[in-house]
Amino acid sequence: METVVVTPEGTLLGGACLQVHTPLPILGRTLVLQPGCTLRSFLRMFVHYPILQELSEFLPDWVAEASQSPEQGCSCPEVAQLVLGKTNELLGFPPPPRVEQFLWLRGIAPEHTAQWQAQGGEERMATALANVEVRFIPATLLLDIPLVLGALKHTVLGNVNHELMCTSRFTLFEVVDGLAWEFSFRGGTQQCSLGV
Amino acid sequence: MFGKILFATTASPGSNNAAKSAFDLAERNEARLYLFHVFGAPTRGFGHLVRDLKSGEEDLVDTDYREWVQEELHTIYADQIKGLSKGTLATQLAVGVPHTEILRFARQEDVDIIVMGAHNSEEDNTSSRSRAVIGNTMRKVARAAKCPVLIVNRPCTTCWRMFSNIIFCTDFSKAADAAFQFAYKTAKEVGAKLYLFHACDISNALLGVYAGQVEIERKLAKAREMMQERYISRMEGFDNYQVEIWEGTPYVEILKFARDKKADLIVMAHHTHDVHEDEAEIGSTVEQVVLRSACPVASVNRMDKVSELA
Incomplete structure (x- = not known):
């Protein structure tokens, strides 16, 4: 299996750990995150390989905003760990039957990290515990939170009670595209403080 | 500004953000608020059997079931209902295809605005990318409604x-x-x-x-x-x-x-x-x-x- 490695500094390493200069031919390779990778690693990657920003209309804007943030300490107390996972849904109703596959980015709350670490940082456990919505949190509060690739959550016939967690692989394209999709939602505050 | 507001809800978490806006609008305008819920889609055309949205099981729409659903709706929105002036809330239940019933009722009562969420559930919002559409009911109501349709997909930050x-x-x-x-x-x-x-x-x-x-x-x-x-x-x-x-x-x-x-x-x-x-x-x-x-x-x-x- 051909892989491409992302380093915490945002460099892409191809075969024999050689630095990649043109990322487009390797978009379909399986992505491996080096320990210590965060969203800032991807920010650096987008700056280093600007052609990747062209994969989504929302990326240049996100890169511009994230680039304005402090160089360290961009995290928030609600999220201890970010997980980029994948969901595969088999839907039978309403007809016709179909399969949907999509990526999502969510966070693991600090109180659940001990449980996750007790399992050796296992990717299926990370996927199961990732239930903190991060779309409302500005990029400047997420950049330095550790990021891992999760597992594939397979939902059978739309029944969330019958979920199967499977190990999976993510291509570089999937990850860039999935992150861009999540970044397109940023903005807005979490909840109206006035209430009703 | 608005005399009659129709809040179409599935009473699922997907409607919570829309509920906040709908009740706020009704309270500020001292408008009549129709809390409108269409029972789960009939399993075979228009029958008396519906699929309960909560349990997923088939139920018979009789007086008991209607009363139970109405009570559920009032429990879910209990806090918001407290803020409304007395006599301004009307709960309406219907059986049928949701968008048809919503449009029919809006026309019948000549409402000034329809308030809805974009999806049935929060999960729909996550997966909507591959589906590439917002909720079917939402689309159909927005297309055919004669009045403005307020779509609230995420928490509204101000009133x-x-x-x-x-x-x-x-x-x-x-x-x-x-x-x-x-x-x-x-x-x-x-x-x-x-x-x-x-x-x-x-x-x-x-x-x-x-x-x-x-x-x-x-x-x-x-x-x-x-x-x-x-x-x-x-x-x-x-x-x-x-x-x-x-x-x-x-x-x-x-x-x-x-x-x-x-x-x-x-x-x-x-x-x-x-x-x-x-x-x-x-x-x-x-x-x-x-x-x-x-x-x-x-x-x-x-x-x-x-x-x-x-």
């Missing part, structure tokens, strides 16, 4: 009366004129700043040729003229507005602009000028904006009710 930035997005279509009237009247009513926004679509090539700078400049100048002619000239004495014309992919630019101006409400016509209103599915621009917008989006496609609003 209606405290809105300070309203963005009206136009493609200069006939439907956009109705949307303008709604945005203008709302801005005047709540004392908000009205942004008149147009995004020149330069993402598509005509016969394989992309527009050059001169052509783009010409389009921008034309858009300014049309803003003046179609909208600014109709604002009598209202000067709290700003015109912005950007270039790019319309929904991307609208979202960027809304974020930049910390918009409280986006008002748009629900489909483009190329399609007749009776044939239009919800325009892709509206769909993309609804999906991602941090603030509520009002989709307006006909002048009928808008012209009557105070």
